[in-house]
Amino acid sequence: MNQELAGLNVTGIERVGQRSKDSFARARLVFPDGTSRVTVERDPEPLYIDRGEGSYLFDVDGRRYLDLNCNFTTLIHGHAFAPVVEALTHQLQRGSCFANPTEGEIELAELLCGRIPQVDRVRFVNTGTEAVLFAIKAARAFTGRSKIAKLEGAYHGAYDWGEVSLAATPENWGDPTAPKPTAFYRGTPASVLDEVVVLRFNDVEGVRRLLSLHAHELAAILLDPMPSRGGLIAPKPEFIGAIQETARNNGIVVIADEVLNLRQDFRGSSARYGLVPDLITMGKIIGGGLPIGAIGGREDVMKVFDASAGRPLVPQGGTFSANPLSMTAGLAAMRHLDHAAFAHLELLGNVVREGIGGAISNRGAPLCVTGAASLFRIHPVAQIPNDYREAHPAPAAATVMKELTRFFVENDIILPHGAAASISTPMTHADAEFIVDVFAGFLDSHQYMLDAITGTVLAVSQQGNKTS
Known part of the structure; x- marks a missing residue:
């Protein structure tokens, strides 16, 4: 195992605990698809949350997660501020x-x-x-x-x-x-x-x-x-x-x-x-x-x-x-969102984006990171896209991003799928470095999936050359 993977879960664990599974079974009896908003992520069941504290969430099965969703970027001060x-x-x-x-x-x-x-x-x-x-x-x-x-x-x-x-x-x-x-x-x-x-x-x-x-x-x-x-x-x-x-x-x-x-x-x-x-x-x-x-x-x-x-x-x-x-x-x-708070968010955002960018560059991975201030988003394309069309993932790339979200959950971080991830004011420099470490661990343990993205891009490029 590479040094970067030390302490990270790379073999896959049960992402959703039994109490969350039981709650979802109940929910399916009262909601059309078991949820009350289409944005709820499930794999295949959603995590049910018991409480939030600062930058962390605690699910009903007792696991703690660093929260990069923050209710779709709403909770800039984290939970229970x-x-x-x-x-x-x-x-x-x-x-x-x-x-x-x-x-x-x-x-x-x-x-x-x-x-x-x-x-x-x-x-x-x-x-x-x-x-x-x-x-x-x-x-x-x-x-x-x-x-x-x-x-x-x-x-x-x-x-x-x-x-x-x-x-x-x-x-x-x-x-x-x-x-x-x-x-x-x-x-x-x-x-x-x-x-x-x-x-x-x-x-x-x-x-x-x-x-x-x-x-x-x-x-x-x-x-x-x-x-x-x-x-x-x-x-x-x-x-x-x-x-x-x-x-x-x-x-x-x-x-x-x-x-x-x-x-x-x-x-x-x-x-x-x-x-x-x-x-x-x-x-x-x-x-x-x-x-x-x-x-x-x-x-x-x-x-x-x-x-x-x-x-x-x-x-x-x-x-x-x-x-x-x-x-x-x-x-x-x-x-409480004063200039000092925004400076703190900007600093942590830079640490995360630069750290993720460095991990990508060091490994030659076909990914990139975008965002600004307290927001970032990881893309399964090698070059930073200019617009929605360039950012739209091919099927193989979409699969990689789903696996990235799973890997983060397995390592106790909630990373939104296909949307902005957000930093909150209670987060620390150590939290930012942990995010980068988990991402680097994903790259090292999923090279086979990243190779699939590269192969897809090459195939599309070659097909385009034949038809042009």
């Missing part, structure tokens, strides 16, 4: 929700408006999906147009228009210069596909051409500055510039979806990458672990929600919107 627990305990004793507003919502809004550039006004909702939904509605009301443009492979929640081309494949994604809008679920109205212009990430000329071609119909371009499910790939400065210039020249509202990527910087990811959006959707970290979403942006655009003179252009409400529990938890979490 003491300031949030204390604030929520106090608020619960005073009431959980009211029909009237509370001062807590003003305080959280003041924090966001004071911190995030271009956020002059805010409206709170309950999820990231709702935030995107109402941002699109706001853009339509502001411009009087109905179509939107979005990036291929980018996730924006469960709103029909935002789901278009989320799961496009080589079989249906169409021309590389004019991507085909594809449905995410059976029964998607054809009219929805007709109202979405699909763009490729980092395609500068394509963005200019397609946005200009459809400008008279486009209300907004919806983009995540670094789409997680699109590959967690860094945007080219010229790509951001092309979006900004073309949108401004044609009166198209720029919506930055930062529900996930607000965690990249004290001021958010748009500021990090030089994007100046008209609207920003937020969620996840701003709720301190409770459900939340928010739409923020320029005062003139946000005025579509203004009901002070009667019925607004976009009526927006919700029974639990701006509920005091989410406001209280969010305020406590965000107040």
Whole structure:
């Protein structure tokens, strides 16, 4: 056994304990597939969690895991963060929700408006999906147009228009210069596909051409500055510039979806990458672990929600919107996300990405790592991809990534499959080094699978040479 494998499990253990298996058997009697959300990972059963503490999870069978999922990047302070627990305990004793507003919502809004550039006004909702939904509605009301443009492979929640081309494949994604809008679920109205212009990430000329071609119909371009499910790939400065210039020249509202990527910087990811959006959707970290979403942006655009003179252009409400529990938890979490906290996250993220990159380079493995700040994602391709299509794995490569997730679980780390992994503030330098060590152990113990990726890439390349 190589030195790097010392202490690591490389033979395979029972990934799911008996109590989790028993719980899943019960769940299959009450849920359509045994789970209550499609994003729950199972292999073949899911792990059932008993509790979380700091950067760790404990399952119902007593095993402890370093958590790199953090409920899909939400828990930037990890689990049971003491300031949030204390604030929520106090608020619960005073009431959980009211029909009237509370001062807590003003305080959280003041924090966001004071911190995030271009956020002059805010409206709170309950999820990231709702935030995107109402941002699109706001853009339509502001411009009087109905179509939107979005990036291929980018996730924006469960709103029909935002789901278009989320799961496009080589079989249906169409021309590389004019991507085909594809449905995410059976029964998607054809009219929805007709109202979405699909763009490729980092395609500068394509963005200019397609946005200009459809400008008279486009209300907004919806983009995540670094789409997680699109590959967690860094945007080219010229790509951001092309979006900004073309949108401004044609009166198209720029919506930055930062529900996930607000965690990249004290001021958010748009500021990090030089994007100046008209609207920003937020969620996840701003709720301190409770459900939340928010739409923020320029005062003139946000005025579509203004009901002070009667019925607004976009009526927006919700029974639990701006509920005091989410406001209280969010305020406590965000107040502790100061510059020092972001510097700590950036440092650990760099340790992990550089360590994984070094392990790949030293072994000549056909993999790469992308990401920024507290986020990273491992890809089964040798070169860093430019967009979703280049990051889309072939079957052999997808199998390797599934095995990578299994190996991490066997070695007590929860690594998301096909999505961003995230660092949380309670993690330490030792935790970061452990992540790198486990990854290196995977490379050393799964060379046969990595060879299969290389063989697949060569076969595809040779086939392409024959047909060109």
